[in-house]
Amino acid sequence: EDKVVQSPLSLVVHEGDTVTLNCSYEVTNFRSLLWYKQEKKAPTFLFMLTSSGIEKKSGRLSSILDKKELFSILNITATQTGDSAIYLCAGSGNTGKLIFGQGTTLQVKP
């Protein structure tokens, strides 16, 4: 059975801290790993990763995939209160079906 596991489930940091969110996956015929950010509404897309070792970066956020060890990390540097959200990781196989993990709830305190 396909499975995606995120850790930690919740995290509290102070502004300026750097955080690392983890995502491990077991997805049949794996094609891509996606990260989303969810505030009080619909999840919004952050990154899609398909190749090992190639970092994707957007401002203070970056992510990388390890297809040998079946995991991905999402890094956020110099955190701000606006980074407070649930971060969701999803694995996709060749059918296009998306399997999500439990999410990591990040709280950034001023």
Added chain:
Amino acid sequence: DVKVTQSSRYLVKRTGEKVFLECVQDMDHENMFWYRQDPGLGLRLIYFSYDVKMKEKGDIPEGYSVSREKKERFSLILESASTNQTSMYLCASSPPTRNAEAFFGQGTRLTVV
């Protein structure tokens, strides 16, 4: 802009009622999904549709059915609502490209009393 629209933001229904949650997307996407989201459990896939009239069960299909008569519309049906189906329901769509992001609706918070 891709738009995925769910018919209701909030719904309150009684135990035993038949409930319809509607989702419409305007990007001609082949794939559509229904998830429920509960604290600590993330998004769990209820049903997935990869074409009109085609569907596949997700991880938690019990107590739910779906209908996809037109490409743009994917309906989730609770045949007889129960209190343990109180949850946030999220619809999403994506193109058939193997590596493509999914776009989400705003969610429907369903309370069954």
